[in-house]
Amino acid sequence: MKKHVFIVNPNSASGKGKRTWMKVERYLISNNIPYSIYFTSREGEATEIVKQIVADKMHDEIKSLIIIGGDGTVQEAISGLPNKEVPFTFGVIAGGTGNDFVRSIGQDKHPIKALKRIEKMKNVTGIDVGFYQLQNSEAQGRFVNALGAGFDAEVGKKANNSKIKSWLNTFGLGSLSYVIALISLIITYKRTNLTINVDGKNHDFSNVWFITVANGPFYGGGMKISPNSSNQDGALDVIIVHNLSRLKLLTLFGLVFIGKHLQMKEVATFKGKEIYLESEEKILIHADGETVGYTPANISIIHKSLKISI
Numbered sequence: 001m002k003k004h005v006f007i008v009n010p011n012s013a014s015g016k017g018k019r020t021w022m023k024v025e026r027y028l029i030s031n032n033i034p035y036s037i038y039f040t041s042r043e044g045e046a047t048e049i050v051k052q053i054v055a056d057k058m059h060d061e062i063k064s065l066i067i068i069g070g071d072g073t074v075q076e077a078i079s080g081l082p083n084k085e086v087p088f089t090f091g092v093i094a095g096g097t098g099n100d101f102v103r104s105i106g107q108d109k110h111p112i113k114a115l116k117r118i119e120k121m122k123n124v125t126g127i128d129v130g131f132y133q134l135q136n137s138e139a140q141g142r143f144v145n146a147l148g149a150g151f152d153a154e155v156g157k158k159a160n161n162s163k164i165k166s167w168l169n170t171f172g173l174g175s176l177s178y179v180i181a182l183i184s185l186i187i188t189y190k191r192t193n194l195t196i197n198v199d200g201k202n203h204d205f206s207n208v209w210f211i212t213v214a215n216g217p218f219y220g221g222g223m224k225i226s227p228n229s230s231n232q233d234g235a236l237d238v239i240i241v242h243n244l245s246r247l248k249l250l251t252l253f254g255l256v257f258i259g260k261h262l263q264m265k266e267v268a269t270f271k272g273k274e275i276y277l278e279s280e281e282k283i284l285i286h287a288d289g290e291t292v293g294y295t296p297a298n299i300s301i302i303h304k305s306l307k308i309s310i
């Protein structure tokens with residue numbers, strides 16, 4: 001008999017992952033729903049678990065593979081998938097701080113409501129996934145929301161490493177840690193010059209704060225960084241923020257929350273499938289908020305490669 005397989009990050013959002021799993025497990029047991037469970041214990045383990053599931057050819061036993069955690073856990077899990085199409089369906093139950101993927105696919109944030117929807121398998125859809133390969137290291141992987149380089153990657157790193165995030169998470173305010181990190185880095189961050197190649201065409205920019213390659217509209221806990229993005233259109237949206245003062249950058253982030261920043265003259269946008277990014281000085285890169293390395297990087301899209309039950 002097919003069963004649901006869960007991958008749970010018990011420590012996401014300072015223990016929300018575990019608390020969410022306990023609610024889900026109670027529901028599974030009281031409704032006699034067959035399941036098995038993997039808990040992650042450290043960074044990178046979700047990737048290894050998915051690789052193992054694929055290597056063991058467990059596909060026929062799996063009704064759906066359900067992630068409970070935040071965007072980082074989703075990003076790590078899908079990075080364990082092979083390049084060819086995967087014969088099982090994914091589901092995501094919000095257990096993180098930002099939960100931007102849950103937001104962009106329109107999944108219910110309530111764990112049991114989400115589980116009931118995933119379980120029914122009535123709305124199974126193909127989602128695009130971004131793929132990155134860093135040039136100066138072996139690092140490669142996938143992302144569902146956005147890959148970013150520069151200032152926003154530094155903000156994510158600082159927020160994720162901050163003690164304040166755990167404390168804020170106890171009040172359900174973990175997203176505020178990004179705002180705090182942003183305000184402190186705005187004063188110290190050094191801008192750089194970069195070249196981006198989109199589908200074979202080079203574009204040069206000076207004094208760049210950050211560049212985002214978006215698959216879905218949201219990142220950073222609800223910021224509408226790429227309001228026109230769809231994770232089903234087979235394309236990535238590139239947003240480059242350059243040549244603006246520190247004060248104006250703050251205004252930009254204010255506008256990002258309502259998705260109106262694209263109208264600013266210091267914001268350049270492109271749409272494409274194959275992207276190459278290099279910078280005068282190497283800059284930090286994140287994939288779905290997880291630090292992955294430094295430029296230069298190749299980024300591409302794998303169209304509708306993730307089957308997901310919403």
Ligand SMILES: Nc1ncnc2c1ncn2[C@@H]1O[C@H](COP(=O)(O)OP(=O)(O)OP(=O)(O)O)[C@@H](O)[C@H]1O
Pocket residue numbers: 009010011012013014040041042043044045069070071072073074076095096097098099100288289290
């Ligand atoms: N048991 C664990 N203890 C600590 N860290 C873990 C554990 N399992 C996985 N991780 C790491 O925790 C990181 C963050 O997890 P996740 O993204 O799920 O939560 P979050 O940061 O609270 O949420 P969001 O990304 O939505 O803001 C993951 O990238 C993963 O590497």
